[in-house]
Amino acid sequence: MENISVISPLSTRIAAQSHFRTLRLPSPFQPRIEALAKTQDWYDWAGYKAPNSLWDSELEYFAIRSQAALFDISPMVKYRIEGPDAEACLNRITLRDVVKLKPGRVHYTAWCDDEGHVLDDGTLFRLTDEKFRLCCQELHLPWLLDSACGFDVRIEEETEAVAGLALQGPTSFALLRDAGFAGIEKLKPFDLADFPHENGMVTISRTGFTGDLGYELFVETSLALSLWDRLWQVGEHRGLRAIGYQALNRARIEAGLIVANADFSTAEHALRADRVRMPDEIGLGFMVDVEKGHFNGRAAIIKARQNTTMRHVLVGLEIEGNIPAEHAIVYHRKKREVGLVSAAIWSPTAKRNIAIASLSRPFGDTITDDLWVEIYAMRELKYERLMKRAKIVPRPFIKLDRRSANPPADF
Amino acid sequence: MKIWDAIIIGGGHNGLVNACYLQRAGLDVLVVEKNDWVGGAATSRELTPGFLYSNCSYVCSLFRPEIMRDLELPRFGLQVISYEGGAVFTRDGDYLANYRDHHAHRREFARFSPKDAGAYDRYARDVTRQCRFIQPLLMRTAPDPTSLKPRDLGELLYLAKKFAGLGAAEMAQTLRFWTMSISDFLDEYFENDVIKANFALSGIIGTALGPMSPGTAYVLLHHYMGEVDGSVGAWGYARGGMGAVTRALADSFRASGGTIRTGAAVEQVLVKGGKAIGVVLDGGEEIRGKLVVSNADVKRTFLKLVEEKELPEIFLRRVKNFKIRGSSGKVNIALDSMPEFPALPKDSPVYRGDMHFTDSIERMERGYDDWKAGRWSADPFLDMVIPTTLDPTMAPPGKHFMSCFVQYCPPKVEGRDWTDADRDGFAETVISQIADYSPGFRDRIVHMEVRTPRELEAEVGLTEGNIFQGELTFDQLLFNRPVPGYAQYRSPVGGLYMCGSSTHPGGGVMGAPGRNAAAEILRDLSLGAKHMSPAHDVI
Numbered sequence: 001m002e003n004i005s006v007i008s009p010l011s012t013r014i015a016a017q018s019h020f021r022t023l024r025l026p027s028p029f030q031p032r033i034e035a036l037a038k039t040q041d042w043y044d045w046a047g048y049k050a051p052n053s054l055w056d057s058e059l060e061y062f063a064i065r066s067q068a069a070l071f072d073i074s075p076m077v078k079y080r081i082e083g084p085d086a087e088a089c090l091n092r093i094t095l096r097d098v099v100k101l102k103p104g105r106v107h108y109t110a111w112c113d114d115e116g117h118v119l120d121d122g123t124l125f126r127l128t129d130e131k132f133r134l135c136c137q138e139l140h141l142p143w144l145l146d147s148a149c150g151f152d153v154r155i156e157e158e159t160e161a162v163a164g165l166a167l168q169g170p171t172s173f174a175l176l177r178d179a180g181f182a183g184i185e186k187l188k189p190f191d192l193a194d195f196p197h198e199n200g201m202v203t204i205s206r207t208g209f210t211g212d213l214g215y216e217l218f219v220e221t222s223l224a225l226s227l228w229d230r231l232w233q234v235g236e237h238r239g240l241r242a243i244g245y246q247a248l249n250r251a252r253i254e255a256g257l258i259v260a261n262a263d264f265s266t267a268e269h270a271l272r273a274d275r276v277r278m279p280d281e282i283g284l285g286f287m288v289d290v291e292k293g294h295f296n297g298r299a300a301i302i303k304a305r306q307n308t309t310m311r312h313v314l315v316g317l318e319i320e321g322n323i324p325a326e327h328a329i330v331y332h333r334k335k336r337e338v339g340l341v342s343a344a345i346w347s348p349t350a351k352r353n354i355a356i357a358s359l360s361r362p363f364g365d366t367i368t369d370d371l372w373v374e375i376y377a378m379r380e381l382k383y384e385r386l387m388k389r390a391k392i393v394p395r396p397f398i399k400l401d402r403r404s405a406n407p408p409a410d411f
Numbered sequence: 412m413k414i415w416d417a418i419i420i421g422g423g424h425n426g427l428v429n430a431c432y433l434q435r436a437g438l439d440v441l442v443v444e445k446n447d448w449v450g451g452a453a454t455s456r457e458l459t460p461g462f463l464y465s466n467c468s469y470v471c472s473l474f475r476p477e478i479m480r481d482l483e484l485p486r487f488g489l490q491v492i493s494y495e496g497g498a499v500f501t502r503d504g505d506y507l508a509n510y511r512d513h514h515a516h517r518r519e520f521a522r523f524s525p526k527d528a529g530a531y532d533r534y535a536r537d538v539t540r541q542c543r544f545i546q547p548l549l550m551r552t553a554p555d556p557t558s559l560k561p562r563d564l565g566e567l568l569y570l571a572k573k574f575a576g577l578g579a580a581e582m583a584q585t586l587r588f589w590t591m592s593i594s595d596f597l598d599e600y601f602e603n604d605v606i607k608a609n610f611a612l613s614g615i616i617g618t619a620l621g622p623m624s625p626g627t628a629y630v631l632l633h634h635y636m637g638e639v640d641g642s643v644g645a646w647g648y649a650r651g652g653m654g655a656v657t658r659a660l661a662d663s664f665r666a667s668g669g670t671i672r673t674g675a676a677v678e679q680v681l682v683k684g685g686k687a688i689g690v691v692l693d694g695g696e697e698i699r700g701k702l703v704v705s706n707a708d709v710k711r712t713f714l715k716l717v718e719e720k721e722l723p724e725i726f727l728r729r730v731k732n733f734k735i736r737g738s739s740g741k742v743n744i745a746l747d748s749m750p751e752f753p754a755l756p757k758d759s760p761v762y763r764g765d766m767h768f769t770d771s772i773e774r775m776e777r778g779y780d781d782w783k784a785g786r787w788s789a790d791p792f793l794d795m796v797i798p799t800t801l802d803p804t805m806a807p808p809g810k811h812f813m814s815c816f817v818q819y820c821p822p823k824v825e826g827r828d829w830t831d832a833d834r835d836g837f838a839e840t841v842i843s844q845i846a847d848y849s850p851g852f853r854d855r856i857v858h859m860e861v862r863t864p865r866e867l868e869a870e871v872g873l874t875e876g877n878i879f880q881g882e883l884t885f886d887q888l889l890f891n892r893p894v895p896g897y898a899q900y901r902s903p904v905g906g907l908y909m910c911g912s913s914t915h916p917g918g919g920v921m922g923a924p925g926r927n928a929a930a931e932i933l934r935d936l937s938l939g940a941k942h943m944s945p946a947h948d949v950i
Contacts, residue, residue, distance in 0.1 A: 010503050013522045017505075017756065020519070023512045047514030115580070139517070141529035142600075157525060268533050271540055273578045 024049035027074040028163040028224035032232075036242045043245060046137075046159075048075035051244035060247035064210050065349055067239025067411075068171040070231065071248050073164040073216065074224075077139060081132040083153035090132060092295050093147045094124065095279060095287040101126045106190045106205050110284050111140075112297030116304060117267035117276035119143060120260050121284065123207060125192055133158075133218070137260040138268065147296060163224035167231065168214030168251070171238040173408035176204070176215060178234040185407040187215070198226050209248060211255025213402045238411075253354065254347050256316055256395025258282060263314065263342040263356055278304055281312040282358070283395070312339075313364040316395040317355040319373055320388040322346050325355050328373040330363075334387055338363035341373060347397055354397045355390070368392045415441045417932070418690055418700035420677045420716070421872065421911070423451020424474075426706030427660035428925030429910040429932075431482045433704075434669040435942040436933050441698065442669065443690065445676030445872065449661045451706065452871050452878065453920050455654025455805075459858035462745040462812050463805040465652040466860055467871060468878070469796060469814040470494075470765070472637030472646040473921040474656060475550065481926075481944050487659035487666070490650040492801050493639045497764030498755070499609045500848050506754050507605045507770075508761050524603040534600040534610075540581060541588050542636045542643060543949050544573065549636070549916045549923045550946035552931060553890040553898045589885050593627040594772050604771045611772050615818065616794060617878040617918065619736035621779030622772045626884040633883050633917065646765075648798040652805055652812075656920060680705070680712075682721045686905035690716075702906040704928060707872055708880040709733055709893040709913035713902070723903050729894035733913070734882045737822030737864030737875030738782060742815040742841045745857040749797075749811055750849045763800040768793055768844055782819035785826055787837045787863075792818045793844060810857070817841050822864040822875040829865040837863055879918025880911050889915060900928035901935075908932055 008016075025048045027033065033051060041052040050072065053060060063069040081090060091098040094109045101107050103126050110121040122136030134144075144155050167175065176184045181195045181204065192205035200223050208214030219227050232240065252259070260266050264282045265275040278301055279285050288301055304310050319325050324346055330339035339359035347354045355373070357364075363371070375386040402409055417433050419426045422444035434440045448454065452467035471491050479489060496509030496516070507523055510516045521528035554566030577585060588596065593614025597607045613634040614627040621627070639645040649655040661671060676693040680703055689699035705712040713722060713730045722730075755761055769775050769792045778788035794816040799806045806812045817837075824833050838861040846852040864876030873880060881887055890898045893913040900908050910928035912918035926943065933940050 008522060008524075010505060013505050016518075016522045019522075020508065020510060020515050020756075020759065023515055025514075044514075047517070139529040139532065142526050142533070143529075145526055157529075268536060271536060271543065273540075273576075273581060 027072050028221040029072045029074065029165070029228055032225065032228050033072060033242065041244065045075040045245070046077065050075055053244040053246050054242055057244060057246035060241060060243035061250045061348065063239065063241035063243060064169050064212060064247060064251045066170065067241065068167060068169040068175050068235065069241055069243040069247065070228075070235075071166040071168065071243050073166050074162075076159070076164060077136050078158045078162050078164075079134045079140070079144060080156050080158045081134060081144070081153060083130055083151070085151035085153045086130050086132055089148050089151035089153045090124065090134075091292060092151070093144065095284070095289065095295065097289045097292040098124070098126075099292070103127070103129050104192055106192055106207050110279055110287055112279065112301070113267050114296060114300065115267075115276070116278045116297035116300030118264065118279055118282060118284065119267050121258070125203070125205060127192070127203065138266055143268075161221060162218050163221045163227075165217045165227065165231070166208055166214065167217060168208045168210040168212050170213055170402055170409070170411045171240075172214050174410040175231065175235055175238040175240060178238065179230050188406050189404050197230070198223050202227055209255070209257055210251035211257070211396050211398055211403060212251065212400055213405070213408050250345050250348070253343050253345050253356065254349055254396065254398045256356070256397055258314065258356060259343075264358070277312060278310055280305065280310050281314065283314040311361055312358050313361055314356065314358050315364045315392045316397060317341070317357050317371070317373070317390045318393045318397075319344070319353040319355055319390045321386065322353050323375050323377050323386060323388075324353065325373045325375045325388070325390075328355075328375050330357050330359060330390065331372045331374060332363055332367065333370050334372045338371070349398045352397065356395070364392060412697075412699055415439055415698065415700040417441070417702050417704060418443060418698060419704045419706060419910070420680075420690060420712075421445075421451060421706030422449035422657070422661065422671060422673070423706045423911065424453045424657050424660060424920050424922055425910050425912060425925035425928075426451070426704070427657055427664055428478055428482070428922040429704055429706070429929045430669055431660060431664045431667065432926060432929035432943060433932060434664060434667045436929075436938050436940070440664075440669045441700065442664070442671045443675040443677055443692070443698070444671065444673045445693075446870070447674045449671060449673060450654050450657035452873065453653040453657045455652030455658075458743070458860050459745050461807045461810070462858065463652050463654075464743045464812060464860060465649075465654070465798065465814055466743050466862065467741065467867070468653045468920050469798070469816065470646045471649045471653065471656065471920055472634075472639060472644075473919040474637070475922050475926070476638070476640070477550065477944055477946055478922040478926055481942060482660065482663045484656075484659040484663060487662040488651070489655055489659040491639055491647040492650055493642065493645050493647045494796075494801055495760040495764040497766055498761040499605060499767045499770050500752070500754055501605055501770040504754050506761070507609055508759070509609065509764065510760070520606060523605055524601070527601045527603050527606045530600045537584065538632065538635055539643070541585060541632050544577065544585060545632060546636055546949050547573070547946065548889070549921070550927065552900070552927050553892070553915045555896065555899060556890055557896070588632065589629050590625055591628045592623050592625050593631050594622045594776075596628040596631075597772075604773075608769055608771050608775065609767075611775060612767055612769070612792060612794065615775060615779075615792070616816065617739055618882055619734070619738035619782065619819070619877075620882070620884070621776045623776050629885060629888070630883050633919065637919070637921070648796075648802050650802050650804060652798070652802075653920065677716060679718070680716045680904070680907060682717065682904055682907075685721065687907035702908065702932065704908040704910050704932065706911045706925070708735060708874050708877075708911055709909060710735055710874045711872060712909060717904060717907070721904055726894060726897065726903050733893055734884065734887060735874045735877040735880065735913075736882065737867070737877055738820065739816060739818040739876070739878060740787070740820035740837060740864065741862040741867070742817055742838055743860040743862070744813040744815065745806065745859070746811040746813055746855045747857050748809065748855050750813070750845075750852050750855055752849050754848065762797065764796070766793075766795045768848060778819050782821050785821050785824060787820045787824075787840060788818070789840065791820075791840060791844065793841065795845070815841055815845070820863055829863050834861050834863050834865070837861065880913040881918070883917050888917065892917060900924075900931045
């Protein structure tokens with residue numbers, strides 16, 4: 001095994017010294033995004049300067065659901081995992097069976113420490129038989145390298161080397177076709193393929209974080225701007241708008257998707273021992289493939305299932321009224337505290353007040369009735385306190401046929 | 412003859428904290444200090460015109476915020492200013508910086524090792540978990556595990572519960588952490604030598620142990636469990652030098668009616684019928700007090716100030732064997748201009764942080780080898796700061812005060828006493844190390860104060876110049892500090908208490924020993940501790 005854990009040579013190190021002058025890195029798309037950033041409303045995404053909104057987050061949201069929205073996902077942490085044992089190695093690291101993930105396919109997965117506590121969730125792209133890309137929220141190089149001991153595999157972080165764009169919304173397919181990506185109609189959900197762009201290739205997958213028809217495009221950073229321009233040129237007739245995180249966040253809540261360190265605490269960041277979660281406790285139990293052989297955390301998960309020691313459950317809630325219940329406490333019979341809402345919005349698409357919440361079992365598990373949330377709505381310097389009934393509902397909160405239609409429609 | 416309610420021997424920070432609390436509880440308290448100034452090892456002194464020297468302790472993090480508030484220290488001028496991380500210079504002309512910004516910190520580590528950059532979060536999580544375990548213990552009297560008193564049992568139960576509250580893995584981790592070497596601990600997270608050296612320094616500061624000696628991982632924790640305004644682990648400068656801490660304490664003490672006598676060295680604690688009744692000063696003057704509290708270290712207190720015949724044999728033997736070995740020195744420098752470090756970009760924030768030149772654990776350990784042989788390290792470890800980059804009060808504009816903490820430095824040179832020539836040789840070793848990284852450094856020096864264990868013991872009174880009043884090894888912590896059976900600030904002599912860093916929770920400018928001792932004294936006097944706010948919650 002040859003792990004990459006370079007002690008960089010002096011010249012490389014010295015060349016990198018000046019990073020302290022730019023605390024928030026620009027994305028490879030920064031020139032284009034800056035030009036569109038009318039609100040100048042930025043946030044820190046893993047050390048990158050990323051837009052919260054660009055002109056109006058509500059209207060940006062509607063671009064996702066009605067036209068096509070372009071969201072820069074370059075700051076997402078990306079690892080390249082390559083080698084004859086890449087499949088076996090990833091099978092040992094992640095929860096799902098990677099043997100079932102064929103080249104040209106993507107799956108949503110997660111990985112745990114030895115105690116079965118979730119380290120992160122993310123998407124695994126099988127680019128070729130021996131080449132994978134793992135996309136996630138947190139940094140895992142030491143964990144991946146240590147887990148790769150004994151496997152013939154090379155693991156490298158490629159976050160800065162690979163730019164990414166999410167193109168989401170009803171017209172996203174038509175837009176890509178207009179942009180000349182021949183054969184794009186063949187991509188079914190979770191398919192990926194390489195398409196020529198300039199003197200290189202762009203990897204396009206039919207994936208996304210919105211629950212809508214959509215694609216994700218990955219390209220080496222030197223081709224980033226030309227890719228943006230290629231989409232933008234044909235985008236005008238397809239209603240293309242660039243968006244910031246607030247709009248995306250609404251869409252992802254409607255899609256019922258969770259965010260690491262927002263909806264659950266990752267094991268490497270949890271200071272308090274009771275904050276860690278097993279997959280079954282955050283709705284990811286379906287990923288766990290106990291039949292596939294050893295993987296990190298397997299024994300602990302099996303034991304916890306046998307002994308029924310899992311203490312939490314993540315649920316979707318539908319709440320009376322229209323006031324978002326963000327970070328509200330969940331009660332049983334209005335009295336007993338049983339959980340916390342981690343994300344909540346009024347859903348414009350479902351026309352419902354929805355939330356993602358973590359509950360302490362048996363609440364949310366065997367006891368699902370008589371749940372309430374206590375909403376503190378700050379209105380002109382006064383908390384309006386509301387006790388609203390909450391009902392457990394399945395996620396996603398919205399289901400759009402266009403997301404999985406084959407071939408996709410024009411809009 | 413006046414009989415004081417309490418006489419405090421030594422006006423160091425813990426003596427003053429203790430005095431303040433006792434005075435505020437209604438006692439009539441006298442602090443006697445041998446020097447002509449108060450402060451002990453937390454002083455600011457103008458040793459050359461225009462330059463204020465933090466000539467012993469030089470940075471602040473551990474000082475408990477509860478004490479600052481209780482004693483109204485901000486009203487008496489105390490300000491603590493956070494500073495930027497710092498750097499280790501490498502021999503190949505680079506440096507590894509510690510930036511406050513999380514992402515900059517990560518990117519900086521990635522310059523040396525992408526893997527270690529990713530490991531930092533896990534390291535920070537584990538160290539923070541240990542800090543969270545220990546923080547609530549700082550402001551509590553350690554239980555006596557041999558006692559059946561309800562309070563000791565209660566405190567033991569508290570400890571046990573806290574311990575049981577850790578998961579099985581954390582419990583094992585805690586036991587390992589308290590006993591393992593910092594080098595072994597860091598090996599569990601990092602692979603790069605420079606990155607390991609960067610963290611290891613906190614495991615050896617003030618300690619006569621090398622980074623490969625068991626027990627040094629805890630010393631690192633001791634340096635991480637402080638805070639600046641809730642930012643746990645952060646370090647800052649006291650504005651006006653570390654003397655600002657003790658000046659504020661002294662002013663607070665006087666404002667509440669307390670009395671300080673400087674230039675009053677205690678020669679002996681007066682004991683009558685097994686009870687302390689006062690002190691005798693150097694010139695023979697007797698001062699009477701209902702109780703006596705010693706801020707001096709446990710060795711100085713019981714081997715110099717109390718007659719042996721007054722002490723139980725086992726206690727005496729343990730005090731004699733208490734480890735309080737001198738391991739460090741100090742070189743304080745007035746500079747007529749800002750030194751330049753060609754390896755460091757001119758706009759680097761590192762100038763406002765702590766700088767080091769030891770880029771591997773092996774070099775640190777070799778430095779310790781010299782100490783074991785009775786020599787100061789030929790290639791010493793320096794913790795160097797320039798507080799005037801953030802504090803305009805310590806030097807004229809454009810000029811700077813530099814503080815260099817130097818390790819290792821033995822209490823005796825190859826078995827004999829230090830001479831002035833030794834001291835100068837020691838200083839030269841330090842200056843030449845700095846000059847290796849900062850050309851022209853010597854030409855900027857206006858004035859210099861060199862302090863070996865000889866000077867630290869003679870002036871401050873710290874036995875062997877040990878900055879913690881006794882090493883912070885597991886055998887000398889909690890209910891074993893300073894010695895088993897006497898960890899609750901009382902001594903075998905009735906009415907004689909200890910309040911210095913020799914007691915739980917140990918050294919550093921923390922104030923907790925002084926406050927905890929005051930709580931015990933007030934308990935013995937059946938006086939409430941209403942002027943003492945509860946320790947901050949760790950949630």
